[in-house]
Amino acid sequence: xxxFQIVGxxxxxxxxxxxxRQSRAPESAMLISIVAGAVxxxxxxxxIGAVIRVLEELADRAHVNKFxxxxxxxxxxxxxxxxxxxQVCRDAGEGAVASKVEFAAKILIIVLAVPIIGAxxxxxxxxxx
Amino acid sequence: xxxxxxxxxxxxxxAIVVSILFTFLKQAGxxxxxYMTLLVGLAIGLLWVIPVxxxxxxxxxxxFQLY
Numbered sequence: 001x002x003x004f005q006i007v008g009x010x011x012x013x014x015x016x017x018x019x020x021r022q023s024r025a026p027e028s029a030m031l032i033s034i035v036a037g038a039v040x041x042x043x044x045x046x047x048i049g050a051v052i053r054v055l056e057e058l059a060d061r062a063h064v065n066k067f068x069x070x071x072x073x074x075x076x077x078x079x080x081x082x083x084x085x086x087q088v089c090r091d092a093g094e095g096a097v098a099s100k101v102e103f104a105a106k107i108l109i110i111v112l113a114v115p116i117i118g119a120x121x122x123x124x125x126x127x128x129x
Numbered sequence: 130x131x132x133x134x135x136x137x138x139x140x141x142x143x144a145i146v147v148s149i150l151f152t153f154l155k156q157a158g159x160x161x162x163x164y165m166t167l168l169v170g171l172a173i174g175l176l177w178v179i180p181v182x183x184x185x186x187x188x189x190x191x192x193f194q195l196y
Binding site: 025074 | 137
C-alpha cells in the first residue's frame with residue numbers, strides 16, 4: 001500500500017532533517033522538509049485527480065452549476081498551498097511569516113467565496129414571500 | 130517516488146560535505162573561504178530544490194484549475 005511508502009519517506013526525511021539541523025548547515029534541513037512535502041503530494045496526485053473527476057461527474061449529473069464546483073476546487077487549492085507554505089515557514093521558526101501567509105490565503109479564499117455568498121442571498125431573498 | 134528519496138539523500142550528502150569542509154577550512158584559518166563554501170552549498174541545494182517546488186505548484190495549479 002502506498003501509505004507505507006509515504007510514512008517511510010516522511011520518517012527518513014525528518015530523521016535526516018534532525019541530523020542536519022545540528023550540523024553546520026541547518027538551512028538544508030528546511031530544504032529537505034520542503035522536498036519531502038512536495039514528494040508526498042506528488043505521490044498522492046493521481047488519487048486526488050480521481051476524486052476530482054468523480055466529484056465533477058456527480059455535479060454534472062446533479063445539474064449543479066459548474067462555476068460553484070470550480071470555485072470549491074480553487075479554494076481547496078489555495079488552502080492547500082497556503083497551508084503548505086505556512087507550515088514550512090513555521091518549521092523554519094518564522095511564525096510571523098507563517099501567519100502572514102495564512103492571512104493572505106484567508107483573504108484570497110474570501111474573495112473567491114463572495115460570488116457564492118451573493119448567489120445564496122439572492123436565492124434566499126427570492127424564497128421569502 | 131525514487132527520485133524524491135534520492136534528492137533528499139543528495140541534499141543530505143551535500144550538507145554533510147559542506148559542514149565538514151566548513152570545519153576543515155575554519156581549522157585551517159581561512160574563515161572567509163569557509164563561509165563561501167556554505168553559500169555555495171546552499172546555492173546548489175536551492176538549485177536542486179526549486180524545480181521540485183515549481184513542479185508542485187504547477188501540478189496544484191493544473192489540478193485545481195487555479196488560473
